[in-house]
Amino acid sequence: MDQSIKAYIKQLVQEAVEQSASSLNNLPPSTDRKQYIIANWKMNKNIQDTLEFLQQLKEGNGVEVVVCPPAPLLYPAKLYVQGQNKKIHIGAQNVHQEDKGAYTGETAASLLKDIGCSHCIIGHSERRQYAHEDDAIVNLKAKQALKRGLTPIICIGETLEQKQQNQTEKVLTKQILGAMDGIDVPQVVFAYEPVWAIGTGESATAEEAQRIHAYIRSVLDYLDEHNAEKVSILYGGSVNENNAQEFASMTDIDGVLVGGASLKVDSFQKIIAVFAKGA
Numbered sequence: 034m035d036q037s038i039k040a041y042i043k044q045l046v047q048e049a050v051e052q053s054a055s056s057l058n059n060l061p062p063s064t065d066r067k068q069y070i071i072a073n074w075k076m077n078k079n080i081q082d083t084l085e086f087l088q089q090l091k092e093g094n095g096v097e098v099v100v101c102p103p104a105p106l107l108y109p110a111k112l113y114v115q116g117q118n119k120k121i122h123i124g125a126q127n128v129h130q131e132d133k134g135a136y137t138g139e140t141a142a143s144l145l146k147d148i149g150c151s152h153c154i155i156g157h158s159e160r161r162q163y164a165h166e167d168d169a170i171v172n173l174k175a176k177q178a179l180k181r182g183l184t185p186i187i188c189i190g191e192t193l194e195q196k197q198q199n200q201t202e203k204v205l206t207k208q209i210l211g212a213m214d215g216i217d218v219p220q221v222v223f224a225y226e227p228v229w230a231i232g233t234g235e236s237a238t239a240e241e242a243q244r245i246h247a248y249i250r251s252v253l254d255y256l257d258e259h260n261a262e263k264v265s266i267l268y269g270g271s272v273n274e275n276n277a278q279e280f281a282s283m284t285d286i287d288g289v290l291v292g293g294a295s296l297k298v299d300s301f302q303k304i305i306a307v308f309a310k311g312a
């Protein structure tokens with residue numbers, strides 16, 4: 034596409050986002066958005082750890098709890114919570130964008146659905162970094178997840194360098210527009226995960242996260258002014274039992290995606306309890 038047309042479209046989007054941001058500020062916050070607490074175990078835990086954790090974990094009490102173990106543990110985890118009749122969702126950490134076929138080592142959305150998964154994390158920064166997933170792949174994966182009845186949890190976030198260069202909003206806008214091409218806004222969950230805050234012990238402040246969440250909602254409002262208020266936007270990045278309350282008190286923070294602190298059931302349960310109080 035011609036560079037001047039590209040620049041013009043960019044300008045239009047920016048103006049529309051700014052306009053909807055100011056109009057959204059006047060709207061009362063939605064109180065009926067789902068609150069999510071998501072455990073991203075990454076490449077940690079074995080089958081015994083998993084079953085012990087799930088045995089101790091209590092239901093969300095008004096918040097949606099999603100545990101995302103490594104792929105081989107998804108089915109035993111699902112069987113276990115089902116057998117215990119616990120309302121705990123099991124989610125995948127990744128999915129392949131194709132329906133099926135010669136993709137060695139990959140997992141199809143239909144299989145995830147078949148074994149009882151309800152959610153799928155898509156576009157985590159570690160996958161963007163190590164598996165080189167870009168916004169176009171994230172978009173295809175989200176479409177594939179939706180096609181098979183999984184709720185995509187789309188991760189977006191800026192690197193430290195991008196933050197220092199005041200590029201955060203620009204990066205997030207590009208990630209959102211890329212991920213959402215051809216997707217209906219109310220079908221997805223977003224997780225704002227600043228890359229510099231993941232696994233570093235240095236979380237965003239709750240105020241900083243709230244400001245960015247409101248911005249993300251304004252971009253969603255640009256895409257669909259009737260439904261942006263319905264989308265749950267989670268914060269992720271060094272959340273723990275001590276800082277969860279600050280995030281929970283923010284209007285546009287509808288839960289958290291937790292890595293390190295989700296590995297210990299006591300810590301994770303305390304984070305759930307913080308959000309369940311307000312649910």
Ligand code: PEP
Nearest residue numbers: 231232269270271292293
């Ligand atoms: C994550 O892996 O998405 C994450 C937020 O990790 P941590 O909570 O450890 O920063």
